[in-house]
Amino acid sequence: MQSFRQYHKFRKAVEAQYGRNIDKASQLKRGSRPVPDSNASYASEISQEKDVEKGESDDSIDRRDLPAGVCPGDVHRPANQDEPAMKEEDEVMRHNQEEEPAHGPGPQPEQVERRDYDQREAVETPRREEVEEPVMEPHRETELRPTHSRRSGLSRLASARTAGSALGTVLTGVNIRKRTTNEGGAGDVFIVGFQGANDPLDPHNWSYALRIWVTMQVAAIGFVVGVASSIDSSAIPHAAVTFGVSEVVASLATGLYLIGFGVGALFAGPFSETLGRNAIYIATLTIYMIFIMAAGLAPNIGAWLAFRFLAGFFGSTPLTCAGGSLSDIWSPWERIYFFPVFANAAFLGPIIGPVIGGYIVTSPLLNNWRWTEWITLIISGAVLVSVVLTQPETFPPILLKWKAAHMRAITGDDRYRAEVEVRRESFFHRLGRALYRPFLLTATEPIIVLVALYLTVIYIVLFTFLDGYTYIFEEIHHTSEGVTGLCFLGIAIGLFGASALVPFIAKLAKKKMAEVHAAGKTRLPPEFRLWFAMLAGPSIPVSLFWMAWTSDSNISIWSPLAASVLFGYGILCIFISCYQYVIDSYEIYAASALASITLIRYVAAGGMTVVGIPFYQNMGVHYTLTILACLSIPLVPVPFVFYKYGHRIRARSRYAPKHE
Known part of the structure; x- marks a missing residue:
C-alpha cells in the first residue's frame, strides 16, 4: 500500500521538476542560454563515455557522415533533397573548409578531447569569434544550423533533438553518457539519479x-x-x-x-x-x-x-x-x-x-x-x-527505476534510464x-x-x-x-x-x-x-x-x-x-x-x-x-x-x- 503511494509520489515529483525545467529545455533546444538551475551545484557530472541506449535510427544515413556526438536517429533528411544534391553540397562544404583560415596552433578539432563537464565537445563548438555568448549547460548533441563554419557546416542536418533529450541537459540528477560495449546498444543514455544532496525522495x-x-x-x-x-x-x-x-x-x-x-x-x-x-x-x-x-x-x-x-x-x-x-x-x-x-x-x-x-x-x-x-x-x-x-x-536503485519510468512516460524519450536498467x-x-x-x-x-x-x-x-x-x-x-x-x-x-x-x-x-x-x-x-x-x-x-x-x-x-x-x-x-x-x-x-x-x-x-x-x-x-x-x-x-x-x-x- 505504502509502496503504491510512494510510486505515485515519484510521479508527482517528476512532473513538478519537468514543469520547472521545461522552459529551460525549450531555450536550450533553440540554442539560447538556459536559466541556471538552483540545484545546479549538485547536478550529475558527465562521466566518461559509456555505451548508450539503442534507439530508432535512420539506417540510410552513414554514421561516418555525422559529426562526433550525433547519432543517425537524431538526424532527419529534408524530403526534397536527393543524393546528387547531397554530394554536391559535400563538395561545397569541403571547399569552404579548405579556404577557411586555421583557428590557430594546437590540435585539430577531431583531436580535441572533452575538457570539462560544463563545456561542449570541441568538435561541435564554433570558433570563438563566431560565438556571441557561451552556452552554460552541457549536452553532446548540439543544434546544427545552416552555416559555412568548418565545424558546423553540414547545412543539410537539422536539429532533431526531442523535448526529452533537451530536458536531459537541464534536469539536475541526470547524467548523459554513452553505453560501454558490454552493456549493449548504441547511442546516448540519460542516467537518472536523485536531484541533489537534499532531495526529499532520497x-x-x-x-x-x-x-x-x-x-x-x-x-x-x-x-x-x-x-x-x-x-x-x-x-x-x-x-x-x-x-x-x-x-x-x-x-x-x-x-x-x-x-x-x-x-x-x-x-x-x-x-x-x-x-x-x-x-x-x-x-x-x-x-x-x-x-x-x-x-x-x-x-x-x-x-x-x-x-x-x-x-x-x-x-x-x-x-x-x-x-x-x-x-x-x-x-x-x-x-x-x-x-x-x-x-x-x-x-x-x-x-x-x-x-x-x-x-x-x-x-x-x-x-x-x-x-x-x-x-x-x-x-x-x-x-x-x-x-x-x-x-x-527503501532500496535506492528501485526508487530511481521508478523515477526513470516516469521520466520516460512524461518526456516520451526512452533514453532516460536508472543505472540498474542500462546493462541489458x-x-x-x-x-x-x-x-x-x-x-x-x-x-x-x-x-x-x-x-x-x-x-x-x-x-x-x-x-x-x-x-x-x-x-x-x-x-x-x-x-x-x-x-x-x-x-x-x-x-x-x-x-x-x-x-x-x-x-x-x-x-x-x-x-x-x-x-x-x-x-x-x-x-x-x-x-x-x-x-x-x-x-x-x-x-x-x-x-x-x-x-x-x-x-x-x-x-x-x-x-x-x-x-x-x-x-x-x-x-x-x-x-x-x-x-x-x-x-x-x-x-x-x-x-x-x-x-x-x-x-x-x-x-x-x-x-x-x-x-x-x-x-x-x-x-x-x-x-x-x-x-x-x-x-x-x-x-x-x-x-x-x-x-x-x-x-x-x-x-x-x-x-x-x-x-x-
Whole structure:
C-alpha cells in the first residue's frame, strides 16, 4: 500500500521538476542560454563515455557522415533533397573548409578531447569569434544550423533533438553518457539519479520519524521470525508424545527451521536487490505464515518437520535484507545509534520464544503444544499487516527505476534510464551471478571465513541453550517449564545492556573522525566497527565457565542467571560488530557476504540443536558448558587481529573497496 503511494509520489515529483525545467529545455533546444538551475551545484557530472541506449535510427544515413556526438536517429533528411544534391553540397562544404583560415596552433578539432563537464565537445563548438555568448549547460548533441563554419557546416542536418533529450541537459540528477560495449546498444543514455544532496525522495533525507518507523518495522520482522525459531523448543516433549517419537527427533523441528534460515538467506539478498526490499518482505512473510499454519496442522512428524524447514526458508529475509534496509536510510555515522535497535530485536526473538512457549504448553486454557504455532501466526500476521500498510520501499536503485519510468512516460524519450536498467541482462542471469558470489566470497575471503566462524560458535552456544536450560534449571534447580522459560530473560537483559556502550562508541567515533578528516580522508575505516566486539568478546568464555561451575543445587539459582546476563551482553556486541564490519568492508557485496555468513552459522546451529539433548545427557551441564567455553576462547583475539591487520587483508581482497 505504502509502496503504491510512494510510486505515485515519484510521479508527482517528476512532473513538478519537468514543469520547472521545461522552459529551460525549450531555450536550450533553440540554442539560447538556459536559466541556471538552483540545484545546479549538485547536478550529475558527465562521466566518461559509456555505451548508450539503442534507439530508432535512420539506417540510410552513414554514421561516418555525422559529426562526433550525433547519432543517425537524431538526424532527419529534408524530403526534397536527393543524393546528387547531397554530394554536391559535400563538395561545397569541403571547399569552404579548405579556404577557411586555421583557428590557430594546437590540435585539430577531431583531436580535441572533452575538457570539462560544463563545456561542449570541441568538435561541435564554433570558433570563438563566431560565438556571441557561451552556452552554460552541457549536452553532446548540439543544434546544427545552416552555416559555412568548418565545424558546423553540414547545412543539410537539422536539429532533431526531442523535448526529452533537451530536458536531459537541464534536469539536475541526470547524467548523459554513452553505453560501454558490454552493456549493449548504441547511442546516448540519460542516467537518472536523485536531484541533489537534499532531495526529499532520497531515503537518507526522509524525516527522522519515518526512518525510525522503518527501522522499527524491520526490527519487528526480525523479532517474529526469531520467535518462531525457538518457540517450539518448549513444545518438544509434548510434540514427541503426540507423534510417538523421541525428543531428539522432535528437536529437529527447531534444527530444520534454523537450517532453512541459512539456505533461504542465499536467495533473499539477491532477490531483494532485484525486486526491492518491500516486495521481498511482503512476499516472504506471507509464504512463511502459510507454512507456520501448515506446521500447526501437521498430521505427522514428517509433515511437521518439512513445514518447519520451509517456514524457516521463507522467514530468513531479515537476516540478509535488514542490514541493507538500514544502510538505505541511515548514514554510517547514524548506524552507530540505530543498528543496535535491529540487533536487539533480532536476538530478542529467539530468547523470548521459549518464554512464550513455556507458558503455552503449561496453560490450562490452551493446553496444546500446537498453540505455539498459532501464537506465532497471530504475531506474524500483525507485523505483516503493518508492513503492507505503512512500510515504504527503501532500496535506492528501485526508487530511481521508478523515477526513470516516469521520466520516460512524461518526456516520451526512452533514453532516460536508472543505472540498474542500462546493462541489458536477464533477471535469471543477474540472479545466477548473485547466487554464485556468496560461495566465491567464502572460498577467497579470510574476513568472511573468520567472521562466520566467530558467529557460528556464538549461535551454537545460544541454540544449545534452548535444550540445555531444561537441564540447567529444571533438573538442577527444579523449576517448572514456565519458570524455565523465564530464565531466558537473563540473556534478554544482557542484550539491552549492550546498548549502554553506544554513547561511548559514538564519542570514540567523533574523536576518530576528527583524525580522519585531518588526514584528508572522508570516512572511518571499517575496523572502527570492531570496538563492540573488542570490549565484549572476553565475556563469552567468562560467562560460560561461570555458568558451568555454578550450576549446582547447592549454589543459588541467581548465579547462573547472572552469568546468562553477561552472555547476552557479549553475543549482541559481537553480532553488532561483525555485521557492521562486513557491511562497511564489502559495501555493494555486503548482501552476498552476509548471506554466506548466515548460511554457515545457521546450518551449524541447526545441527547442534539436534545433538544438544544427547550432549547434555551424556556429558552433563558442567562439562558441556566447559567444552563450549573452550571453543570460544580462541575466537576472543579475532576482533583485535582484524583491528590491527584488517586494512592489509582488505587491500588484498578483490571485493573489498579500498578506503585508505
